[in-house]
Amino acid sequence: MLSIEAHGLTKEFKVYQSRPGLTGAFRDLFSRQYRIIRAVDSINLEISEGEMVGYIGENGAGKSTTIKMLTGILQPTAGQLKVNGFDPHREREKFVKTIGVVFGQRSQLWWDIAVQESFRLLQKVYQIPADQYKKHLDRMIEVLDIGSLLDQPVRKLSLGQRMRCELAASLIHRPSLLFLDEPTIGLDVLVKENIRQFLKEINREFGTTILLTTHDLSDIEALCSRVVMLDQGKIIYDGSLTQLRTMWGGNKKVHLEMEQEVMLIDLEARTDGLGVSWEKRGPRQYTAHLRNGETTVSEVLSRLVQHVPIQEMQIEEASTEEIVRKIYSEGMTVA
Numbered sequence: 001m002l003s004i005e006a007h008g009l010t011k012e013f014k015v016y017q018s019r020p021g022l023t024g025a026f027r028d029l030f031s032r033q034y035r036i037i038r039a040v041d042s043i044n045l046e047i048s049e050g051e052m053v054g055y056i057g058e059n060g061a062g063k064s065t066t067i068k069m070l071t072g073i074l075q076p077t078a079g080q081l082k083v084n085g086f087d088p089h090r091e092r093e094k095f096v097k098t099i100g101v102v103f104g105q106r107s108q109l110w111w112d113i114a115v116q117e118s119f120r121l122l123q124k125v126y127q128i129p130a131d132q133y134k135k136h137l138d139r140m141i142e143v144l145d146i147g148s149l150l151d152q153p154v155r156k157l158s159l160g161q162r163m164r165c166e167l168a169a170s171l172i173h174r175p176s177l178l179f180l181d182e183p184t185i186g187l188d189v190l191v192k193e194n195i196r197q198f199l200k201e202i203n204r205e206f207g208t209t210i211l212l213t214t215h216d217l218s219d220i221e222a223l224c225s226r227v228v229m230l231d232q233g234k235i236i237y238d239g240s241l242t243q244l245r246t247m248w249g250g251n252k253k254v255h256l257e258m259e260q261e262v263m264l265i266d267l268e269a270r271t272d273g274l275g276v277s278w279e280k281r282g283p284r285q286y287t288a289h290l291r292n293g294e295t296t297v298s299e300v301l302s303r304l305v306q307h308v309p310i311q312e313m314q315i316e317e318a319s320t321e322e323i324v325r326k327i328y329s330e331g332m333t334v335a
């Protein structure tokens with residue numbers, strides 16, 4: 001079943017412009033000039049239950065506006081939208097019980113009261129039966145390791161501690177779909193890793209669908225096999241991270257250090273027909289330049305290992321960050 005189904009989803013904003021000077025201000029009183037910004041431009045998006053999808057784009061690409069429509073905060077200007085089988089804006093009351101939302105920059109917990117009191121309030125809001133609430137919350141407390149934080153007011157927590165509590169709060173009612181907006185922003189490496197492990201676990205255990213918006217591509221690499229890329233309100237890529245790397249990653253280099261000197265001609269002969277060219281960098285150091293899409297590292301190595309003793313190996317390839325930056329600066333032409 002589909003968790004998210006959007007067709008031709010569009011959101012336009014009317015932005016009023018002021019005319020300069022006193023006369024301009026006076027004229028604005030009677031007729032205001034405006035322009036239309038199309039923040040989300042007719043996007044089609046289908047996300048199946050249990051998928052973990054990364055939603056990325058530069059500042060102003062339209063990510064937040066999409067998430068606001070998907071969570072029912074904003075009403076679309078045009079298009080069809082069903083999330084968990086509901087129209088998020090029109091059927092908001094029933095719909096919100098089926099989703100969880102974590103915005104890294106904003107808190108859903110009450111600032112001055114103890115974390116566990118916030119949890120209890122949420123239990124009331126979502127009308128969760130006591131036994132179910134306790135069982136599920138105990139599990140969250142254990143996995144997120146927040147037992148010692150429960151009696152502290154939120155304002156006294158560090159960012160990492162607060163984020164772990166935010167995650168528990170967003171999942172208290174066992175939503176089948178979780179929206180995460182920059183969930184690891186400002187966190188140190190260890191806390192980031194804990195949160196990623198936790199997200200993988202709830203996805204595996206409960207089949208929770210996760211839509212993750214982030215500028216931190218290492219979050220996407222760790223969690224999402226699918227990535228949707230947005231540019232000026234339009235989806236410019238929707239596919240696997242692996243495919244993105246293969247198509248736009250450019251050529252790979254494999255640096256090898258052999259146990260003894262090898263003839264360049266010998267390496268060329270052994271990897272003949274594979275789409276690889278060789279360079280000698282030192283007495284025993286060589287670099288294989290693999291042409292994108294024509295061969296793989298394992299193919300090249302399998303031709304060598306039996307015959308040439310390799311001592312050290314290092315693979316050099318473009319990082320996801322570099323690839324995405326390249327796509328945004330050069331456009332979506334296949335390299």
Ligand SMILES: Nc1ncnc2c1ncn2[C@@H]1O[C@H](COP(=O)(O)OP(=O)(O)OP(=O)(O)O)[C@@H](O)[C@H]1O
Pocket residue numbers: 013014015037038039057058059060061062063064065066
């Ligand atoms: N309430 C609004 N009124 C007018 N314009 C808006 C409004 N909200 C967003 N926009 C405009 O819509 C476009 C998309 O904004 P949006 O916040 O969705 O982008 P984003 O991808 O989330 O960016 P960021 O990564 O900076 O959060 C921008 O040009 C923004 O200025």
